[in-house]
Amino acid sequence: MVLNFILLFATAMLAGGLAYFIPSWEERYFKLVLVFAGSYLFAITVLHILPELFMDAIDAPKMGLYILVGFFLQQILALFSTGVEHGHIHHPSHQHAANAGVWTIMIGLFMHAFLEGTLLGNEGSLSAHLHDHSGHDHHHHHHHGSNNLLFGILLHKGPEAFALVAVLMSSLKKRWIFALLTIFALASPLGMLLSNYLYESKILGGGTMNVFYGIVAGSFLHISTTIFFESSPDHRFYLNKVIVSMIAFALAISLEMLL
Ligand SMILES: [Zn+2]
Numbered sequence: 219m220v221l222n223f224i225l226l227f228a229t230a231m232l233a234g235g236l237a238y239f240i241p242s243w244e245e246r247y248f249k250l251v252l253v254f255a256g257s258y259l260f261a262i263t264v265l266h267i268l269p270e271l272f273m274d275a276i277d278a279p280k281m282g283l284y285i286l287v288g289f290f291l292q293q294i295l296a297l298f299s300t301g302v303e304h305g306h307i308h309h310p311s312h313q314h315a316a317n318a319g320v321w322t323i324m325i326g327l328f329m330h331a332f333l334e335g336t337l338l339g340n341e342g343s344l345s346a347h348l349h350d351h352s353g354h355d356h357h358h359h360h361h362h363g364s365n366n367l368l369f370g371i372l373l374h375k376g377p378e379a380f381a382l383v384a385v386l387m388s389s390l391k392k393r394w395i396f397a398l399l400t401i402f403a404l405a406s407p408l409g410m411l412l413s414n415y416l417y418e419s420k421i422l423g424g425g426t427m428n429v430f431y432g433i434v435a436g437s438f439l440h441i442s443t444t445i446f447f448e449s450s451p452d453h454r455f456y457l458n459k460v461i462v463s464m465i466a467f468a469l470a471i472s473l474e475m476l477l
């Protein structure tokens with residue numbers, strides 16, 4: 219848990235710092251990293267999170283609904299965040315708009331990142347829940363798989379923090395950028411700690427936690443598919459993006475089987 223906290227926080231701070239200290243970053247490299255991370259996020263959602271959520275006999279019929287709720291919740295959060303979580307960086311020509319919206323961006327992005335963190339809160343809780351109903355011990359499987367989940371979220375966290383700093387740079391002073399980056403970097407770790415606490419203290423049962431997980435899965439579907447669409451706005455075929463996507467899928471599949 220402590221290691222996860224540090225990894226999540228440090229990844230966000232490093233990626234944000236990168237955007238800050240290398241302002242002359244090449245947009246096309248960022249786009250490729252973004253496509254890689256988005257593809258990876260899509261892959262672990264489909265390969266890992268969804269199967270696990272639907273394996274639960276009790277929640278399965280309603281799970282589709284939670285996922286749809288999460289998808290539309292993310293659609294609304296993206297209105298606030300201006301799409302920073304899917305790597306949307308507005309051009310400096312929109313400076314006045316960004317300036318007016320710094321707090322709405324932070325609120326939208328913080329809520330997204332906080333929810334995202336809940337997914338990492340209790341390794342094995344999903345499986346413990348499964349164990350109750352199916353009689354089979356899935357703990358071994360889930361514990362290992364959750365490393366891949368953590369890896370996918372860390373990959374996504376990089377471009378997210380990078381995009382946040384790139385957006386803030388156009389409208390804020392240095393110290394404010396670092397203060398806001400630190401607040402953002404704490405969002406997922408805090409979500410993780412809260413969901414861990416709520417589960418461990420039995421305030422929320424596995425069934426209620428699954429509602430959150432369904433919502434996060436829906437938001438991941440929204441974010442990752444939006445990255446696909448926005449990476450080729452004119453419907454052109456970009457071979458390098460397809461190749462990057464394929465490498466991300468192959469890596470996600472391999473790690474899902476190996477870890
Ligand atoms: Zn966008």
Ligand SMILES: [Zn+2]
Pocket residue numbers: 303330331334374375378
């Ligand atoms: Zn995120």
